[in-house]
Amino acid sequence: MATDVRGPALLFCPGNRPERFDKALAAADSVILDLEDAVGPEAKNLAREHVVEALGRLDREAVLVRINAVGTPWHADDLAALAPFRDVAVMLPMASSPAAVESIxxxxxxxxxxARGILQAPAIAASRNCVGIMWGSEDLVANLGGSRRRAADGGYRPEVVQARTQVLYAARANGVTPIDTVLVDIADLDTLAADSAAAAASGYAAKACIHPTQVAVVRTAFRPSDDEISWAKAVLAAAEAHTAVFTFEGRMVDAPVLAHARRVLRQVEPPTNTA
Known part of the structure; x- marks a missing residue:
């Protein structure tokens, strides 16, 4: 079973547009083949067929499939179609309980x-087969009865920040990948850059995109600076001469510091997608 989600840029691709699958996978770190919001009821069956066909040839370590939510007419058929591909991660929309996750x-x-999903996020992230957790701003605000995601300064409103923080804590407490929400305003790359930088700085590992033009912005925001990369290489090199806590450039270096340095270097490994 997969244990990680390849990031930092995850790109949604409609399941009924198979001509876009390979391009999306080549453009991003992972592609989310979407059977839910991007596909109308009349196209669900055909989209499912396209996705199943593609899973036979795509790099499945870099593919997720967003299925339809529990309780919809298409949920069981989605799972039945994906049964031969147990190694493929599925994205469960409207997740609200660990039982729903573990039923897959x-x-x-x-x-x-x-609101229920956000409050249940710690239990959901602790599910035995959960490998990642993401929050969705659009549906969340609607579920809360709100009308705005953004405050006057362009940042998220407090209730939205709380959801973003809750999901991050839930993910990190349980060792699963935290994924930041999409920005639906495709043309607003400035807000995307600010959102992505804030997500990366707070500890998110990835962000979802809905258009290829967003991928480069997300990657740039999540990429460590040249100074951070140089420091990580140097401190790991210095660690080879020590078996316990040591001092490097005036700072104490222990296991958490070394783990952070390794994480920095993993973030700059070149993508392996060749589709």
Whole structure:
């Protein structure tokens, strides 16, 4: 079973547009083949067929499939179609309980986009097959009865920040990948850059995109600076001569510091997608 989600840029791709699958995978770190919001009821069956066909040839370590939510007419059919691909991670929308996650035999990225889902995020992230957890701002604000995501300064309103923080804590407490929400205003790359930088600085590992033009912005925001990369290489090199805590450039270096340095270097490894 997969244990990680390849990031930092995850790109949604409609399941009924198979001509876009390879391009999306080549453009991003992972592609989310979407059977839910991007596909109308009349196209669900055909989209499912396209996705199943593609899973036979795509790099499945870099592919997720967003299935339809529990309780919809398409949920069971989605899971039945994906049964031959147990290694493929599925994204479960409207995730609201660990039971819903554990009812699925695939690795699951839980998409929490309701008040109940956000409050249950710690339990959801602790589910035995949960490998990632993401929050969804659009549906969440609607579920809360609100009308705005943004404050006057352009940042998120307090209730939205709380959801973002809750999901981050839930992910890190349980060792699963925290994924930041999409920005639906495709043309607003400035806000995307600010959102992505804030997500990366707070500890998010990835961010979802809905258009290829957003990928480069997300990657840039999540990429460590040249100074951070140089420091990480140097401190790991210095650690080879020590078996316990040591001092480097005036700072104490222990296991958490070394773990952070390794994480920095993993973030700059070149993508391996060749589709």
């Amino acid at each position: 035999t695939h690795p699951v990225v839980a998409l929490c986009e309701t």
